[in-house]
Amino acid sequence: MFFEGPEKKVELVVEGAPSLRQLGEAFWRRVVVASGAQILSQIHSDDCDAYLLSESSLFVYDARVIMITCGQTTLAKAAELMMGALEDHTLALMIYERKNEHFPEYQHTAFIDDARTLHALAPGRALRFGAPDSHRLMLFHTDAPYTPAAGDVTLEVLMHGISAEAAARFHAVPNATPEGVAARTGIADMLPGFTLDEHLFEPAGYSLNGLNGAAYATIHVTPEAIGSYVSFETNLDFRADPSRLIRQVVGIFEPASFDVITFSPAPITAPDLPAHRLRNHVEQILDCGYHVAFRHYYRPQTRPGRAFALPL
Amino acid sequence: MFFEGPEKKVELVVEGAPSLRQLGEAFWRRVVVASGAQILSQIHSDDCDAYLLSESSLFVYDARVIMITCGQTTLAKAAELMMGALEDHTLALMIYERKNEHFPEYQHTAFIDDARTLHALAPGRALRFGAPDSHRLMLFHTDAPYTPAAGDVTLEVLMHGISAEAAARFHAVPNATPEGVAARTGIADMLPGFTLDEHLFEPAGYSLNGLNGAAYATIHVTPEAIGSYVSFETNLDFRADPSRLIRQVVGIFEPASFDVITFSPAPITAPDLPAHRLRNHVEQILDCGYHVAFRHYYRPQTRPGRAFALPL
Numbered sequence: 050m051f052f053e054g055p056e057k058k059v060e061l062v063v064e065g066a067p068s069l070r071q072l073g074e075a076f077w078r079r080v081v082v083a084s085g086a087q088i089l090s091q092i093h094s095d096d097c098d099a100y101l102l103s104e105s106s107l108f109v110y111d112a113r114v115i116m117i118t119c120g121q122t123t124l125a126k127a128a129e130l131m132m133g134a135l136e137d138h139t140l141a142l143m144i145y146e147r148k149n150e151h152f153p154e155y156q157h158t159a160f161i162d163d164a165r166t167l168h169a170l171a172p173g174r175a176l177r178f179g180a181p182d183s184h185r186l187m188l189f190h191t192d193a194p195y196t197p198a199a200g201d202v203t204l205e206v207l208m209h210g211i212s213a214e215a216a217a218r219f220h221a222v223p224n225a226t227p228e229g230v231a232a233r234t235g236i237a238d239m240l241p242g243f244t245l246d247e248h249l250f251e252p253a254g255y256s257l258n259g260l261n262g263a264a265y266a267t268i269h270v271t272p273e274a275i276g277s278y279v280s281f282e283t284n285l286d287f288r289a290d291p292s293r294l295i296r297q298v299v300g301i302f303e304p305a306s307f308d309v310i311t312f313s314p315a316p317i318t319a320p321d322l323p324a325h326r327l328r329n330h331v332e333q334i335l336d337c338g339y340h341v342a343f344r345h346y347y348r349p350q351t352r353p354g355r356a357f358a359l360p361l
Numbered sequence: 362m363f364f365e366g367p368e369k370k371v372e373l374v375v376e377g378a379p380s381l382r383q384l385g386e387a388f389w390r391r392v393v394v395a396s397g398a399q400i401l402s403q404i405h406s407d408d409c410d411a412y413l414l415s416e417s418s419l420f421v422y423d424a425r426v427i428m429i430t431c432g433q434t435t436l437a438k439a440a441e442l443m444m445g446a447l448e449d450h451t452l453a454l455m456i457y458e459r460k461n462e463h464f465p466e467y468q469h470t471a472f473i474d475d476a477r478t479l480h481a482l483a484p485g486r487a488l489r490f491g492a493p494d495s496h497r498l499m500l501f502h503t504d505a506p507y508t509p510a511a512g513d514v515t516l517e518v519l520m521h522g523i524s525a526e527a528a529a530r531f532h533a534v535p536n537a538t539p540e541g542v543a544a545r546t547g548i549a550d551m552l553p554g555f556t557l558d559e560h561l562f563e564p565a566g567y568s569l570n571g572l573n574g575a576a577y578a579t580i581h582v583t584p585e586a587i588g589s590y591v592s593f594e595t596n597l598d599f600r601a602d603p604s605r606l607i608r609q610v611v612g613i614f615e616p617a618s619f620d621v622i623t624f625s626p627a628p629i630t631a632p633d634l635p636a637h638r639l640r641n642h643v644e645q646i647l648d649c650g651y652h653v654a655f656r657h658y659y660r661p662q663t664r665p666g667r668a669f670a671l672p673l
Contacts, residue, residue: 181464331665347640354644
């Protein structure tokens with residue numbers, strides 16, 4: 050009846066360790082299985098192996114891994130498995146995130162459980178960006194000193210309540226090839242020069258990984274009527290125009306509300322999104338060096354809505 | 362570490378049945394126990410028996426019962442017990458509500474489970490007022506024809522993120538008598554002519570029932586830092602000035618956001634709350650005759666916030 054789109058994410062950085070890519074596909078497959086997902090396909094660049102998963106994505110670099118999973122996955126278990134494979138003292142950074150779920154009652158663990166599991170392996174702090182009754186990002190990070198590189202930025206745009214027109218483009222139809230979707234919807238235009246790996250799910254849903262050298266981008270679409278959701282994430286350096294990518298992706302999906310989350314080594318300019326209202330804005334410098342900004346936007350209502358009928 | 366303030370509520374109306382009050386205190390005690398709560402105290406008027414509970418309130422009239430419970434209570438079980446005590450064909454109306462919880466993962470059931478349980482006993486419909494990623498009220502109602510009386514109105518003001526100053530007034534302190542709280546905080550001024558029944562909880566929390574003839578009012582305060590919440594509900598006829606009570610109670614608790622929910626036999630004037638922004642507005646006429654309006658307001662942010670540290 051619904052699918053839990055809002056994701057968990059883990060990011061690990063190692064220093065003085067062998068290349069994480071050389072742990073091999075069989076190892077990363079075990080990591081993915083530990084989360085409860087499967088590898089569907091993969092693409093590669095000189096810098097990164099990008100795996101498209103049955104529930105989201107995995108990006109493996111020599112010294113960094115980014116894994117994002119949705120649904121009822123158990124990403125903390127995958128993070129534990131990764132950490133168990135690292136030699137002592139090579140973990141430089143870990144950040145574990147959970148976006149507020151639509152139906153947390155169907156998750157195997159709560160964020161605080163995951164954070165405590167990870168804290169026992171690598172000490173850190175747990176933070177909530179946003180209010181407990183609204184959009185929020187829960188974040189655990191190791192508190193060992195770490196200095197992000199000058200170009201180390203991440204942009205996340207997490208969208209709720211996409212328009213019916215946008216949702217319709219991401220339902221599987223007979224003879225549809227996933228390759229057409231990015232081109233038809235404008236997603237490909239957002240990511241010039243990227244190699245794309247796309248998947249359309251039955252009966253609904255769409256995932257995309259993109260690689261362009263060291264740059265990654267990923268989109269995951271949950272178009273179901275109850276709890277529709279889309280995430281977009283990239284490490285492309287968006288700082289020259291912090292609004293462009295956000296406006297593009299919000300223009301494609303027309304969400305009723307969305308969160309913009311940025312990680313950067315120093316404060317950055319706020320995005321300019323005049324069609325939306327800023328509901329909440331949280332800024333925090335993490336002990337591990339990142340400046341994190343969380344902004345929750347919504348599209349103002351033009352007329353009263355109706356109640357949504359739930360099937361009994 | 363936290364207490365789940367957001368409530369469940371059930372309202373039952375009978376026609377052609379013996380007085381519900383004459384089912385007796387022992388019966389109502391069993392109903393309360395079925396929800397997982399206890400009766401703490403009671404007050405009475407000619408029209409109503411009002412029970413203050415360990416988790417919220419129960420109001421019993423001759424032909425109507427309103428029961429509100431918070432925490433991890435199982436109110437649908439209490440509703441089942443009530444319905445089992447009714448003679449055939451005397452149930453005229455049932456409405457069951459659940460406000461979005463802060464931590465639904467710690468509830469025994471989800472709303473849809475409760476709605477299906479009740480639907481099997483008395484057919485109806487389930488509705489969601491609000492979006493699945495924001496403030497919302499889930500509501501099940503019987504769909505048998507029903508015509509609310511001209512004066513049959515309800516006002517609910519459900520407040521999240523109350524100010525630290527307001528919260529501090531509702532922590533138990535040595536030698537504090539609950540009777541002082543309503544007078545000190547301005548609550549008593551809101552409810553002139555009401556007999557009040559108050560309770561301060563250890564280490565924190567406050568409940569109040571008030572009766573004035575057939576009018577009831579109730580307030581429940583969860584002042585804990587994680588997920589602070591206050592509910593105010595009354596059947597006082599607020600239609601002559603739909604803003605006054607809302608402004609008073611919001612002025613006392615200074616919430617970051619709140620929902621105003623009204624039930625009435627016909628459309629009513631919108632409240633005028635210029636200090637707050639209307640985030641979402643849903644209007645729906647139920648098959649059982651009530652006009653229901655749901656409005657979610659928030660206080661605009663004046664500067665960026667900081668992340669909230671969660672204890673590990």
